[in-house]
Amino acid sequence: MALFFRAIYLGWFISLIYAAVLYFSDKYRRESLINVGIAFTGGVAAIVIITTLHAGIPGFSGDGFTGGFLARAFDSFVKAAIPEEIAKLLVFFIIVWHFDFEDFSEGLDGMIYMGMIGAGFGAYEDFSYIFSQTLPYIGEEGGEAGRALQFITWQRAFPGHVLINSVSGYFLGRARFTNGNQKKFELVAWSLIVAILTHGLFNLAGSGGGTGWLIIYVLALGRVFFFLRGKMLEDSxxxxxxxxxxxxxxxxxxxxxxxxxxxxxxxxxxxxxxxxxxxxxxxLGYLPVVISIVILYPVAIAGVYYLNKLILDFFKLVS
Incomplete structure (x- = not known):
């Protein structure tokens, strides 16, 4: 149980750092913390969609990102990037677009809200990897569990989802304030295409062993984010x-x-x-935010974790 909550807080801490950078990147007007929290939570909930797909489609889940280049590319794009980015885009439209957040008042907000959904998704994914890959070492002598925890946490420290979805959110922000349904559809389609491509390449860069290419890719993606952010701020x-x-x-x-x-x-x-x-x-003031982070967030993560287990058990029974 100690490992469970340690993994939760480590996964949260990694994503929270990047979410904070994203939140404060709007230097003119920052979003309501209530709406930001809703978007973040929606990203966590999107995991349930992915779990259902993996459990319900034979051969869709499994240990991905292994084998030769073509096998790793298939896992990176088809098994991971495509379903995950579709799920996050659905969450964006259901939560942010459909309910017409009043704070969604400029193009940059599309980058921020979509990035927060990515941060929430990444927070749960980080927790899941840290917990599942450290658990086998519990009970071994020589501090193997501690070393495994440190190594896996370092592996998960790269800002993948939040960067990917902030960049793809640029097109959603433009779509929100563009006239004409055809133009809106084209921009939304570009958002999904960019998200899938950047996500798949991120997975592929990290699947070959080592972190050199992944670091270069993340730095390049970060540069793209700040370039697009600058364009949106200029038009704010x-x-x-x-x-x-x-x-x-x-x-x-x-x-x-x-x-x-x-x-x-x-x-x-x-x-x-x-x-x-x-x-x-x-x-909200910062005190309710701190309480939510320390108490409510672990409850939400634990709830999604056990819901995922129920979904997996259900499909095992019916298969």
Whole structure:
């Protein structure tokens, strides 16, 4: 049981670091922690979809990323990247898009919310790997379990899902604020294609043994993320608010903005100002967030873990 909760907190800690970097990457206006937490939890829940697929389709699960190049490529793309990215995209549309998060008010938010779903998915995946691959060493002499735990934790320290989904979220952010259903569909399709390609290549880079190629790939993917983030920040409707001098008064606010910038966004300017000033979006203090992380998060992970076991047991019974 000690290993179980240690694996939970290690998996959480790895993903939380990257989620925090993603959260604070919006320098003009940050999302409601409530909505961010919902997206993160949705990423954890997406694991259930993958477990059902692996258990329900014969030959779909198993020890992947082994064998020759073609076998590893098949495992990387077909068994992992394609179903996992479809599952995360479904979660995004069900939770973020369908319920029309009020905080989803600019293109960068697509990168943040999709990245948070990826962080939640990665948190559970990290826990699962750390727990399952360390468990066989429990009880062995010479500190084998401790060394295995350290080694596997290091292996899981690469920011795969959060980077992959932040980059693919760029296209979802653009789709959200693009007119025309055909254009929206094309951007969503590009989001899925990019997610599958980057995810599959990430798995392939890490499956050949060693970490050299994986480090290079992660650094390149990180560079792409910061490039796309810069483009979104440049086009952010909140950029103008941050550039306002202090002497601009409330009464002249709208007229002043209209002078310095043509307003090209769906919502009226006063609506964006309310969002910028946090007059509409609920938020949490940091104490409830800490309580959620320390207490509620392990409960959620444990719940998904045992639900996965029930799904696997069910398919074993009916097979």
């Amino acid at each position: 409707p909140y950029k103008a608010f941050s550039e306002l001098p202090d002497e601009i008064t409330e009464s002249s606010f709208v007229s002043y903005i209209n002078i310095i910038r043509d307003w090209e966004f769906d919502r009226p300017i006063d609506r964006y100002k309310k969002l910028y000033d946090r007059e509409t979006s609920p938020n």
